[in-house]
Amino acid sequence: MFAQQLINAISLGCVFALFALGFTLIFGVLRVVNLAHGAVFMAGAYVALVVIVHLGMPLWAGLAAAFAAAGLLGAGVDWLILRPLRQREAPELILMIATIGVATILANGVRILFGPDNQRFPHGLLPEDVIAVAGIRVTVIEILIILVSVALMVVLMYAIQGTRYGRALRAVAESPRAARLMGIHVERMFFSTSFLAGGLGGVAGVLIGLYSNALYPLMGEPMLLVGVAVVILGGMGSIPGALIGGLFLGFSQVFSVAYIGSSARDAIAFGLLFAVLLLRPQGLFGTAAQRKA
Amino acid sequence: MKRFSQLLIAAAFSTAAFAPVHAADIKIGVGQALTGGGALYGKAIVNGFEMAVDEINQAGGLHGNAIKLVMEDTKSEKGAAINAYKRLIFGDKVLAIFGTTVSNTAQAADPTAQAAKTVALSSSNTAYDITSIGDYIFRNAVIEADVLPVTVAVAKEKLSLKKVAILYGNDDDFTVDEYDIFKETLTEQGIEITTEETFVKGDVDFKAQLTKIKSTDPDAIVIAALAEGGPIMVQARQLGIDLPFIGGNGMNSDKIFTTAPGVASNDLWVGSPWSLDNDTPENKQFIADYNARYKVNPDQFAAQAYDAAHILAQAIRGIQLSGDVAADRAALRDALPNVTWTGATGPFKFKRHLDRQGQPTGYDADQTAIVSVTRDGRFVLVD
Numbered sequence: 001m002f003a004q005q006l007i008n009a010i011s012l013g014c015v016f017a018l019f020a021l022g023f024t025l026i027f028g029v030l031r032v033v034n035l036a037h038g039a040v041f042m043a044g045a046y047v048a049l050v051v052i053v054h055l056g057m058p059l060w061a062g063l064a065a066a067f068a069a070a071g072l073l074g075a076g077v078d079w080l081i082l083r084p085l086r087q088r089e090a091p092e093l094i095l096m097i098a099t100i101g102v103a104t105i106l107a108n109g110v111r112i113l114f115g116p117d118n119q120r121f122p123h124g125l126l127p128e129d130v131i132a133v134a135g136i137r138v139t140v141i142e143i144l145i146i147l148v149s150v151a152l153m154v155v156l157m158y159a160i161q162g163t164r165y166g167r168a169l170r171a172v173a174e175s176p177r178a179a180r181l182m183g184i185h186v187e188r189m190f191f192s193t194s195f196l197a198g199g200l201g202g203v204a205g206v207l208i209g210l211y212s213n214a215l216y217p218l219m220g221e222p223m224l225l226v227g228v229a230v231v232i233l234g235g236m237g238s239i240p241g242a243l244i245g246g247l248f249l250g251f252s253q254v255f256s257v258a259y260i261g262s263s264a265r266d267a268i269a270f271g272l273l274f275a276v277l278l279l280r281p282q283g284l285f286g287t288a289a290q291r292k293a
Numbered sequence: 294m295k296r297f298s299q300l301l302i303a304a305a306f307s308t309a310a311f312a313p314v315h316a317a318d319i320k321i322g323v324g325q326a327l328t329g330g331g332a333l334y335g336k337a338i339v340n341g342f343e344m345a346v347d348e349i350n351q352a353g354g355l356h357g358n359a360i361k362l363v364m365e366d367t368k369s370e371k372g373a374a375i376n377a378y379k380r381l382i383f384g385d386k387v388l389a390i391f392g393t394t395v396s397n398t399a400q401a402a403d404p405t406a407q408a409a410k411t412v413a414l415s416s417s418n419t420a421y422d423i424t425s426i427g428d429y430i431f432r433n434a435v436i437e438a439d440v441l442p443v444t445v446a447v448a449k450e451k452l453s454l455k456k457v458a459i460l461y462g463n464d465d466d467f468t469v470d471e472y473d474i475f476k477e478t479l480t481e482q483g484i485e486i487t488t489e490e491t492f493v494k495g496d497v498d499f500k501a502q503l504t505k506i507k508s509t510d511p512d513a514i515v516i517a518a519l520a521e522g523g524p525i526m527v528q529a530r531q532l533g534i535d536l537p538f539i540g541g542n543g544m545n546s547d548k549i550f551t552t553a554p555g556v557a558s559n560d561l562w563v564g565s566p567w568s569l570d571n572d573t574p575e576n577k578q579f580i581a582d583y584n585a586r587y588k589v590n591p592d593q594f595a596a597q598a599y600d601a602a603h604i605l606a607q608a609i610r611g612i613q614l615s616g617d618v619a620a621d622r623a624a625l626r627d628a629l630p631n632v633t634w635t636g637a638t639g640p641f642k643f644k645r646h647l648d649r650q651g652q653p654t655g656y657d658a659d660q661t662a663i664v665s666v667t668r669d670g671r672f673v674l675v676d
Contacts (some may be wrong), residue, residue: 001508005505117333118333120552130531130533139531212497213524213552214497214524214552222496222497258501262490262501262505265491
């Protein structure tokens with residue numbers, strides 16, 4: 001059983017990480033707890049559903065459409081709602097509440113358009129085979145999610161550390177005001193980060209929708225809960241933190257079910273989270289906030 | 294000018310308020326889950342109920358008046374269900390309420406109906422304590438306590454069960470009630486329980502629990518779940534668990550064939566007073582009418598809702614409607630327990646429910662369950 005549970009933990013952890021990657025970008029760079037990210041994630045999944053089912057296009061087209069649509073949605077939220085609030089120097093709490101409003105509107109809109117029932121992607125979009133090797137069984141979608149989350153992490157890390165765009169992003173994350181003084185177009189950075197984060201959320205929506213076989217208007221909510229925990233655990237804005245944090249939570253959930261008891265699952269997983277934060281409040285990979293003179 | 298536009302707005306609103314309700318219409322409130330986790334049953338329930346009401350109205354209505362349905366969405370949430378009931382009882386002043394879909398919301402909302410002395414009739418609440426709430430609470434759904442022992446006994450015989458694992462949702466009144474009943478009947482029938490695993494609403498991944506279950510080598514998996522049932526079966530098959538599943542009311546919906554497509558849904562054993570294969574004339578007529586109207590086969594939820602409408606109508610036929618809402622509601626409550634009806638689910642009558650202290654309270658369904666097993670996309674009667 002141990003080997004199978006190991007695979008279960010890795011794939012569940014990567015599911016969490018996939019969602020958290022986009023979320024941590026917003027959290028870290030825009031310093032906004034974007035509670036609309038769950039709804040953007042969900043909207044991406046539904047856009048892919050429409051493209052695949054009603055336009056008859058293949059999976060990669062659905063993924064691309066989800067990335068684009070969710071990206072535009074994320075950027076739109078930033079442009080229409082967060083930017084005016086930022087200009088009025090609204091406190092971060094107000095921005096968070098505004099994103100709750102957006103999430104509600106999106107979820108209700110999708111429910112009106114598609115109905116509250118669970119939808120699923122059509123059969124055979126991905127090979128539905130289960131790969132059985134050495135007594136453990138893993139599905140194609142699980143392997144895909146693991147590969148994609150690791151690949152995304154690598155790509156994003158390179159982008160943030162090794163490109164000019166990434167440097168600008170880090171500058172804005174550290175201090176928007178100083179970045180502006182250095183000639184970085186801060187609003188444009190917020191806009192493009194929101195687009196990127198939204199797009200990542202949309203892709204996560206498609207993959208997780210395939211994994212769980214359930215698309216429904218509120219599918220982002222349970223992910224959001226876990227996403228916040230993962231991002232705080234891994235460190236806000238830290239890309240490797242999102243993956244490690246996701247894996248940590250996946251492992252603690254799976255192994256507490258396997259060896260302790262399923263009813264204790266959430267208590268243990270979040271208890272461990274709490275313990276880590278007591279020892280290291282900035283999260284595993286986060287940087288401690290420094291007081292500026 | 295401002296005064297004029299105010300008058301205009303007031304006039305527009307008052308004309309909108311004159312919806313076509315005839316003074317003598319019989320208003321029945323419908324408090325079902327149109328959204329949320331219970332919506333997968335709620336849709337079939339509303340379909341069945343509406344079809345029956347249209348039949349009754351087309352045949353001339355009751356006492357020459359049409360039944361008018363007032364729809365409210367309980368959203369599968371306790372708070373929303375209470376509000377829905379309050380609007381129906383105090384705002385729309387309905388004669389009775391047909392609700393709710395899931396036991397979890399009934400537990401919250403039915404006390405409001407009881408306190409307001411308005412009948413609440415459900416065709417789908419099967420957790421034990423719902424009709425313990427009071428003598429205005431009725432259901433024509435056979436409760437889990439009557440169905441599950443039958444399902445387990447038949448499965449035990451046909452599958453030679455010696456040991457099973459239990460997987461249930463521990464955050465819902467209905468699934469917890471099912472768990473309690475399953476545990477009791479399994480112990481009574483001498484079946485060993487290898488392990489008990491839980492999940493909560495909103496979970497998408499059950500592989501940890503299922504892997505653990507597999508390692509304890511049961512003969513079957515007993516499952517108490519609602520919308521999670523489909524994904525659980527899918528993931529079980531993906532993990533190479535080809536065991537039979539034994540389920541309760543939450544697994545009775547045809548939706549299982551879409552949420553667990555292909556062979557994933559096979560070998561699920563459930564009990565129900567209704568079956569698509571049951572060849573009574575009333576059932577055949579019901580299935581044909583439902584097919585013609587909705588272009589799909591009905592399921593147990595649609596059938597029970599259909600019968601519920603006729604049972605309610607039969608009770609209303611037997612009373613004098615005075616126009617005084619409180620008096621009419623009381624008269625309906627007094628007439629309902631004596632109604633007998635033969636509908637899609639076969640011969641039906643109520644039986645008095647005893648709460649856990651042994652006191653008589655509401656009314657349960659007096660019907661026997663028959664066991665079916667899923668095979669290739671449909672529920673097949675077990676002989």
